[in-house]
Amino acid sequence: MTQYLLSVWHDKDATPEDIYPDEKEREASYAETGAFNEEIKASGNWVFAGGLHSPSTATVVDGTGDEPVTTDGPYSESKEQIGGFWVIEAPDLDAALELAARGSKACRGKVEVRPFQGE
Amino acid sequence: MSRPAHGEVEAVYRAEFGKVVASLTGRFRDLDLAEEMAQEAFVEAVRRWPIEGVPPNPGGWLTVVARNKALDRLRRESTRQARHEEAEMLTAHEDPAAPVTSVTDERLRLLFTCCHPALSTEAQVALTLRLLGGLTVPEVANAFLVPERTMAQRITRAKRKIAAANIPYRVPRDHELPGRLRGVLAVVYLVFTEGYLPSSGDDGIRDDLCAEAIRLGRVLRELMPDEPEVAGLLALMLLTDARRAARVDAGGALVTLDEQDRSLWDAAKIAEGHHLVRECLRRNRPGHYQLLAAVNAVHTDAATAADTDWGQVLALYDQLYAVTPTRVVALNRAVALAEVEGPASALVVVDGLDLDTYHPYHATRADLLRRLGRNPDAVAAYDRAIGLTANPAERALLAARRDALP
Numbered sequence: 001m002t003q004y005l006l007s008v009w010h011d012k013d014a015t016p017e018d019i020y021p022d023e024k025e026r027e028a029s030y031a032e033t034g035a036f037n038e039e040i041k042a043s044g045n046w047v048f049a050g051g052l053h054s055p056s057t058a059t060v061v062d063g064t065g066d067e068p069v070t071t072d073g074p075y076s077e078s079k080e081q082i083g084g085f086w087v088i089e090a091p092d093l094d095a096a097l098e099l100a101a102r103g104s105k106a107c108r109g110k111v112e113v114r115p116f117q118g119e
Numbered sequence: 120m121s122r123p124a125h126g127e128v129e130a131v132y133r134a135e136f137g138k139v140v141a142s143l144t145g146r147f148r149d150l151d152l153a154e155e156m157a158q159e160a161f162v163e164a165v166r167r168w169p170i171e172g173v174p175p176n177p178g179g180w181l182t183v184v185a186r187n188k189a190l191d192r193l194r195r196e197s198t199r200q201a202r203h204e205e206a207e208m209l210t211a212h213e214d215p216a217a218p219v220t221s222v223t224d225e226r227l228r229l230l231f232t233c234c235h236p237a238l239s240t241e242a243q244v245a246l247t248l249r250l251l252g253g254l255t256v257p258e259v260a261n262a263f264l265v266p267e268r269t270m271a272q273r274i275t276r277a278k279r280k281i282a283a284a285n286i287p288y289r290v291p292r293d294h295e296l297p298g299r300l301r302g303v304l305a306v307v308y309l310v311f312t313e314g315y316l317p318s319s320g321d322d323g324i325r326d327d328l329c330a331e332a333i334r335l336g337r338v339l340r341e342l343m344p345d346e347p348e349v350a351g352l353l354a355l356m357l358l359t360d361a362r363r364a365a366r367v368d369a370g371g372a373l374v375t376l377d378e379q380d381r382s383l384w385d386a387a388k389i390a391e392g393h394h395l396v397r398e399c400l401r402r403n404r405p406g407h408y409q410l411l412a413a414v415n416a417v418h419t420d421a422a423t424a425a426d427t428d429w430g431q432v433l434a435l436y437d438q439l440y441a442v443t444p445t446r447v448v449a450l451n452r453a454v455a456l457a458e459v460e461g462p463a464s465a466l467v468v469v470d471g472l473d474l475d476t477y478h479p480y481h482a483t484r485a486d487l488l489r490r491l492g493r494n495p496d497a498v499a500a501y502d503r504a505i506g507l508t509a510n511p512a513e514r515a516l517l518a519a520r521r522d523a524l525p
Contacts, residue, residue, distance in 0.1 A: 093286045094287050117283075
């Protein structure tokens with residue numbers, strides 16, 4: 001078994017209105033994502049998951065120097081930012097990709113699949 | 120045992136490398152180890168065979184030697200308990216006389232792993248040529264005209280991703296198979312087309328890449344005899360490659376199909392290709408490669424260019440467009456349309472295609488304009504096509520066509 005981070009990516013400036021065209025669609029996405037979470041708990045793939053507040057709520061701390069330096073904003077200025085993630089356990093990448101496809105469909109966002117280092 | 124004839128070790132190397140790597144990967148689930156030990160087994164063959172003679176079953180010999188080397192390596196490096204135990208466990212069951220089982224399945228697994236969609240196309244091609252085709256890293260680098268270091272990094276990175284991301288070592292399940300097989304076929308065909316019409320470099324045709332792609336096509340056909348697209352791809356490559364000797368003239372310029380000396384075509388490859396196309400027709404499950412093969416079967420069936428059944432070619436392109444509705448297919452269909460309905464009808468279709476950066480688009484347009492007597496427009500189109508291609512044989516053909524215009 002390998003653990004994978006499935007991170008959900010959205011455009012940095014995307015508002016909920018951009019991701020979900022209407023209220024009904026948002027409700028549907030939340031419901032589908034909730035159902036997906038229950039399914040992967042039942043199937044034993046679930047490790048952890050969570051949705052994040054917008055990138056503008058992020059703070060970067062650099063503790064590598066003598067004194068920690070704190071700055072406002074997300075670390076990366078890139079156009080795409082993480083909106084949420086799952087940590088799952090799967091027998092191989094194909095299984096992880098299948099779960100990622102289902103998660104992506106449910107939450108209406110592209111999902112990056114990245115393995116955790118083992119041992 | 121017999122002494123190896125000149126080139127025999129190299130021939131065995133090409134034929135057996137993929138099998139040895141596949142067999143070892145199946146056993147140890149470690150591509151790096153499999154590749155290195157296969158390489159070492161061949162080094163040993165090069166050293167021992169000239170003295171001891173070629174063993175009766177060279178592939179079996181190489182696999183056993185590589186496997187034993189792998190076990191030695193694991194024992195030596197068994198700093199990690201798990202690996203140690205693995206080596207111990209394997210030694211306990213070791214029987215050097217036991218036949219290597221289901222090598223064909225192992226090779227198929229290896230091919231699907233190398234062509235996994237989680238890897239970039241470039242990495243898929245490189246891994247397939249290296250691990251299954253047995254090309255050395257410098258050979259793969261040379262084939263794609265990238266520095267050896269870049270290619271070595273590309274292969275290493277791909278192998279690391281396979282290990283870290285746990286890309287499975289197996290043939291995909293039935294519901295995934297059609298999509299995954301498409302990827303594998305695309306990689307093999309990419310190797311072939313890069314050989315047949317290199318996108319850059321000084322060679323008009325790279326025989327080694329064409330031969331390697333056909334060899335991979337044959338392996339695939341042996342492993343998946345019931346897949347019509349596999350037969351279609353092999354037929355397509357054979358029928359295309361059969362015309363190789365006629366395709367470039369003494370001056371190194373490309374010769375178009377209608378002007379080729381058909382006596383130079385390889386009759387054996389054409390016969391094999393036709394046989395495969397007939398088999399596909401009987402199965403009646405048409406697909407992209409089968410239809411392209413059928414187009415090539417029509418061309419290679421004609422004794423002279425004038426005998427070509429263009430109506431049949433056009434009908435096949437109509438079918439192909441239904442399966443693969445791309446602009447490139449539409450362009451090739453227009454070439455057949457020009458023969459059936461004339462260049463004016465074809466030009467209307469071609470002018471409606473948005474393919475401005477694709478050099479065959481301008482080459483096709485130039486020929487249609489030339490046939491319609493629109494010489495200045497034809498010259499401009501030839502110039503545009505020449506500017507967009509780096510293949511020397513093709514540039515020579517286009518320049519000759521342009522310069523022949525009054």
